[in-house]
Amino acid sequence: xxxxxxxxxxxxxxxxxxxxxxxxxxxxxxxxxxxxxxxxxxxxxxxxxxxxxxxxxxxxxxxxxxxxxxxxxxxxxxxxxxxxxxxxxxxxxxxxxxxxxxxxxxxxxxxxxxxxxxxxxxxxxxxxxxxxxxxxxxxxxxxxxxxxxxxxxxxxxxxxxxxxxxxxxxxxxxxxxxxxxxxxxxxxxxxxxxxxxxxxxxxxxxxxxxxxxxxxxxxxxxxxxxxxxxxxxxxxxxxxxxxxxxxxxxxxxxxxxxxxxxxxxxxxxxxxxxxxxxxxxxxxxxxxxxxxxxxxxxxxxxxxxxxxxxxxxxxxxxxxxxxxxxxxxxxxxxxxxxxxxxxxxxxxxxxxxxxxxxxxxxxxxxxxxxxxxxxxxxxx
Amino acid sequence: xxxxxxxxxxxxxxxxxxxxxxxxxxxxxxxxxxxxxxxxxxxxxxxxxxxxxxxxxxxxxxxxxxxxxxxxxxxxxxxxxxxxxxxxxxxxxxxxxxxxxxxxxxxxxxxxxxxxxxxxxxxxxxxxxxxxxxxxxxxxxxxxxxxxxxxxxxxxxxxxxxxxxxxxxxxxxxxxxxxxxxxxxxxxxxxxxxxxxxxxxxxxxxxxxxxxxxxxxxxxxxxxxxxxxxxxxxxxxxxxxxxxxxxxxxxxxxxxxxxxxxxxxxxxxxxxxxxxxxxxxxxxxxxxxxxxxxxxxxxxxxxxxxxxxxxxxxxxxxxxxxxxxxxxxxxxxxxxxxxxxxxxxxxxxxxxxxxxxxxxxxxxxxxxxxxxxxxxxxxxxxxxxxxxxxxxxxxxxxxxxxxxxxxxxxxxxxxxxxxxxxxxxxxxxxxxxxxxxx
Numbered sequence: 001x002x003x004x005x006x007x008x009x010x011x012x013x014x015x016x017x018x019x020x021x022x023x024x025x026x027x028x029x030x031x032x033x034x035x036x037x038x039x040x041x042x043x044x045x046x047x048x049x050x051x052x053x054x055x056x057x058x059x060x061x062x063x064x065x066x067x068x069x070x071x072x073x074x075x076x077x078x079x080x081x082x083x084x085x086x087x088x089x090x091x092x093x094x095x096x097x098x099x100x101x102x103x104x105x106x107x108x109x110x111x112x113x114x115x116x117x118x119x120x121x122x123x124x125x126x127x128x129x130x131x132x133x134x135x136x137x138x139x140x141x142x143x144x145x146x147x148x149x150x151x152x153x154x155x156x157x158x159x160x161x162x163x164x165x166x167x168x169x170x171x172x173x174x175x176x177x178x179x180x181x182x183x184x185x186x187x188x189x190x191x192x193x194x195x196x197x198x199x200x201x202x203x204x205x206x207x208x209x210x211x212x213x214x215x216x217x218x219x220x221x222x223x224x225x226x227x228x229x230x231x232x233x234x235x236x237x238x239x240x241x242x243x244x245x246x247x248x249x250x251x252x253x254x255x256x257x258x259x260x261x262x263x264x265x266x267x268x269x270x271x272x273x274x275x276x277x278x279x280x281x282x283x284x285x286x287x288x289x290x291x292x293x294x295x296x297x298x299x300x301x302x303x304x305x306x307x308x309x310x311x312x313x314x315x316x317x318x319x320x321x322x323x324x325x326x327x328x329x330x331x332x333x334x335x336x337x338x339x340x341x342x343x344x345x346x347x348x349x350x351x352x353x354x355x356x357x358x359x360x361x362x363x364x365x366x367x368x369x370x371x372x373x374x375x376x377x378x379x380x
Numbered sequence: 381x382x383x384x385x386x387x388x389x390x391x392x393x394x395x396x397x398x399x400x401x402x403x404x405x406x407x408x409x410x411x412x413x414x415x416x417x418x419x420x421x422x423x424x425x426x427x428x429x430x431x432x433x434x435x436x437x438x439x440x441x442x443x444x445x446x447x448x449x450x451x452x453x454x455x456x457x458x459x460x461x462x463x464x465x466x467x468x469x470x471x472x473x474x475x476x477x478x479x480x481x482x483x484x485x486x487x488x489x490x491x492x493x494x495x496x497x498x499x500x501x502x503x504x505x506x507x508x509x510x511x512x513x514x515x516x517x518x519x520x521x522x523x524x525x526x527x528x529x530x531x532x533x534x535x536x537x538x539x540x541x542x543x544x545x546x547x548x549x550x551x552x553x554x555x556x557x558x559x560x561x562x563x564x565x566x567x568x569x570x571x572x573x574x575x576x577x578x579x580x581x582x583x584x585x586x587x588x589x590x591x592x593x594x595x596x597x598x599x600x601x602x603x604x605x606x607x608x609x610x611x612x613x614x615x616x617x618x619x620x621x622x623x624x625x626x627x628x629x630x631x632x633x634x635x636x637x638x639x640x641x642x643x644x645x646x647x648x649x650x651x652x653x654x655x656x657x658x659x660x661x662x663x664x665x666x667x668x669x670x671x672x673x674x675x676x677x678x679x680x681x682x683x684x685x686x687x688x689x690x691x692x693x694x695x696x697x698x699x700x701x702x703x704x705x706x707x708x709x710x711x712x713x714x715x716x717x718x719x720x721x722x723x724x725x726x727x728x729x730x731x732x733x734x735x736x737x738x739x740x741x742x743x744x745x746x747x748x749x750x751x752x753x754x755x756x757x758x759x760x761x762x763x764x765x766x767x768x769x770x771x772x773x774x775x776x777x778x779x780x781x782x783x784x785x786x787x788x789x790x791x792x793x794x795x796x797x798x799x800x801x802x803x804x805x806x807x808x809x810x811x812x813x814x815x816x817x818x
Contacts, residue, residue: 041765150769166759225812288815295809296813302810304808304810305808307806308778311800
């Protein structure tokens, strides 16, 4: 392995879907990339994700722009590196009452103006035969899609210019006298490289600290329920949008139900919760109950379907709900891509493409200013 | 609210229940089955013969037996525990049994080692064969081969032969001869071991050391097996393969403790004698979580006598009563013996060389050895990451059957064998939606 520790253009820390996408686009740009991962591929948040590619839940702004770019890139990746169960199934957002419907329409209108394809659905049972009756209406988002996150990470890493080293934990930077990153120290020895990209998900804050940078990324737990396989009965990604707060204004706060969807292999996925509880993996019954009741309220026929599994993962939570993509404020040659919270799988493709453009000195095809890692330092 | 809720009505659980009842405590015993005794004392319905079964039923009459209760989680709520169960098959309902302490006596299931043809009808686990025999008096028809490793193979073979089964031979992968003779004194103390060897001799069943069934054959069902001599690391000795015609293969490579409830409660796990995880307990069966006790196979596979001693100790600890000294010394001896048995019958990694590309490793999701290898080359390092990339262990059994093998196939740390199953038993979504506060 020794010869693989030198001549690295970009060393990516983390073999989750974001690290894999960064590595993939950097390798496509001609860089020699090594990905180091403390456990295995997709062993962190990616392995606990649902694989939601959503534009429907985003209000117009930088995150929606990033999502729209990512949707295009994922569609392309599904052609160039297939094999990750990509399914452009579309999302259906429903609402139970007229106030909710009015708010949903307002949001959909703003999203349409920002480039999202939206179709209003008067009777949700027309597109989802098993959904409960009596809903006020819904909006269909054909761009919402689904993929299998762990397979996506593995497929993105399968490139001749990418080497993957599992079981390697990065402990800190090696810097030149001029203060540039020239390598990293790890539990398995030193690596020499031109650039380092930290793509360590919820652990990115901790890792950035080892590089001397304060990045306020904290773990936010999400729980997902999985049922036994059932015959196909749910066609889209379906969730309820309940609008609370100032429904008259443009800034309605959204309290949505869990996303319910079928998978190609049969199980129904229901997720996810959002709880800031540190790194606690123990799943409380209340979290499971919330998911189950949300799903049964939408699809009454699910009441009889057995749940066989629940799992928890830790999303990288960013205080201003925007991901962190770009160069480190201090250390030249250090880059960050994290803080996507629950949207990391969806936003990974765009994140990887934009960061690779930045690392190779090109102008990113989308302005990275809103995502700059500096912003937390500027605020204090 | 009970002083103790026992999960598992086997030897450990019933012994603990008896001690707590003796000291005036209230006990509920929760079990998925419909009789006391667990796997070890499994018996035909209505068959209550012998002192042991009568004693079990006497205890059962003094405590609250909750049969047909499948525990899906145990929740800690302040100073008490809510044991959440699913009851009934056709129209399942939920039930919560609360106690100020819980005893995890959930036992173990067969540790499965895959080999070509293991998914053919006619191949069963040794534990499964034993359960059929004890619970229903069922003796598989046709010629039977018993294979694997561990002392458990002896009662299985002897039981089948005594009940009229045509046992063609027992193939023990290890060569335990010398190490076992050094334990001769201890053997004598274990009543359950007595008589098996002589019964095998009486029924002319050959006992073959250092040999294993490395493949099973048949089109629609089992018709023959390949037996081979093994090296010390369980690779096949070249030229030693031979075919034996048979209709049934009972195969067992020891046992894996059922750890999901302990894991969900946050009990500390530690490597057992084999290196695989077990629940860490004190000398009085306390786990690292106050109020949670563990006894029997979940703390290390040791057999029924050991489990019973541990259950008694746990019962005393729950009631705050000093246990008789003979219990403590008995348990210490039983643990030493169990440790030596477990190390005398290890599973060596050479079994991995028996597999062919199309050998099914995970039956639920039909994942083969080449599928597992593909996941490993894509960056999977343990059972969990193999599951994510190949679906092995993602199906109905949630890796209980294949988890051990998958983990070993990719060289995962023995402690990383999958035990985290927050939903320990399937339950309908509708029931989960209506679960009340503890």
